[in-house]
Amino acid sequence: MRLEEIPRVGSITKEDFLQLYFKPQKPVVMERAVDNWPAIGKWNLDYIKEVAGHKEVPLYDDRPVNHEDGFNEPHAQMKMADYVALLKSGPTKYRIFLWNVLKEVPELQKDYDFPDFGLKLKRKLPMLFFGGEDSYTFMHYDIDLANIFHFHFEGKKECILFPPSQTKNLYKVPHSLITHESINFSNPDYEKWPALKKAEGYRAELRHGEVLYMPEGYWHYMKYITPGFSMSLRSWPKNPLNFARGLYNIFIMRSFDVFMRKWRGQKWIEHKNSKAIERTDRILTL
Template sequence: MKLYNIPRVKTITKEDFIANYFKPQKPVVIESLTEDWPAYSKWSLEYMKLVSGDKTVPLYDDRPVHHEDGFNQPHATMKMAEYIDLLRSEPTKYRIFLWNILKEVPELQSDFSFPDFGIKLMKKLPMLFFGGENSHTFMHYDIDLANIFHFHFEGTKQIILFDQNQNRHLYKIPYSLITREDIDFSNPDFNQWPALKNVEGYTTKLEHGEVLYMPEGYWHYMKYLTPGFSMSLRAIPRHPKNLGIAIYNVFVLRYLDNFMRRLQGQKWIDWKNEQAITRTHNRINLNA
């Protein structure tokens, strides 16, 4: 894979952000944006255990999608205190994602502010994500194709991004927002996944307090190199085409996929996985 380092800046004005990254839809890491937030000095796994240890949290791992899985259905639950103890004691595949701060621990909102990037952020949807050493997400893009600002705290996180214009190389699962789940994007097997040799994208490692801007609909793979957590703030897509796709995804695609799972069961999942390979290889003439 041809991966380019995501550009980095210490700070940025909203004018520069709009001109150099938002309008051209390019990613960027802002290194010092959070240094004046209380969260910069307070937010750690220990602090999260202190303020939310009694909360029951949904946990997800990297098992393949099964037809009986509900939308965002967790694979396990645990008290936050137990989960953080687990993160610190041993590597675990269990992750937390889309954990709403305002709903679960509203006092955390006083630890951060909503930066003025020149675009309107959705202030009711600050979400937290946690992961253990070497846990990772599947390569995916978000259902609403939002502009995402991903703030990382504690430890180190590896990021790989692709624009939607790279879809033809990615083994995208049809009627889904993910690629083949058995691809290790941190170390892909090009004999098994030859189309990936042609894909071009971006990579970086996020450290404590750094924020990554991910443009609308960007594919993202995230791997926790050490235990840690992140917060995402988001803004709706501004490109009319992306906004239309987001509306389709939310109100049509996910219901269509759930209907087919109920109708055909695991055959639907298996067919989609096979089609991801067939369609990708047809596009690059490997099946000719």
């Protein structure tokens, strides 16, 4: 894959962000955009254990998609205190996905605010994501095609992004938001997935306190180099076509996929995976 390092800035004005990154829909890492947040000095795994150790948290791993799994249904659960201990004990595949800060731990709301990047942020949807060493997400894009600001805390995290224009090279699974789940985007097998050699994207390594801006509908793969966690703030897509696609994904595509899983079972999952390969290989030969 041809991966360009995502540009980095120290801090940036609202005007420069809108002109240089939002309008052209290009990613950027902002290294000191939220240095004023109390979270920068407080948020680490020990602090999360202190304020939320009693909470039962949903856990996800990298197992293949199964027709019996509900949409975003967790694979396991445990107390946050036990999960933090697990993260510190060594590599683990278990991650926390879409954990709502406002709902679960209101105390954490005092540690951050909603920065003015020139976009209206969704104030009811600040989500936390946790992962252990070597855990990762499948390559995917978000269902609402939002503009995403991803704030990282503790340790290091690898982020690989692709713009929507590269979908043709990524083995997208139809009626879903992911690429073929067998692809290892940290070390892809180009003989098995030849279209990836043509894919042009971006890469960054996030560290504590840094913010990654991901434009509307960008594909993203996240791998935790060390245990850590991140928070995402979101803004509705400003492109009317992306807004419409987001509504389609939420109200039509997801419902159709759930129905087909119930009707055809695992054969539906296998059909979609085979179509992902078939369609991408067809484009590759054109």
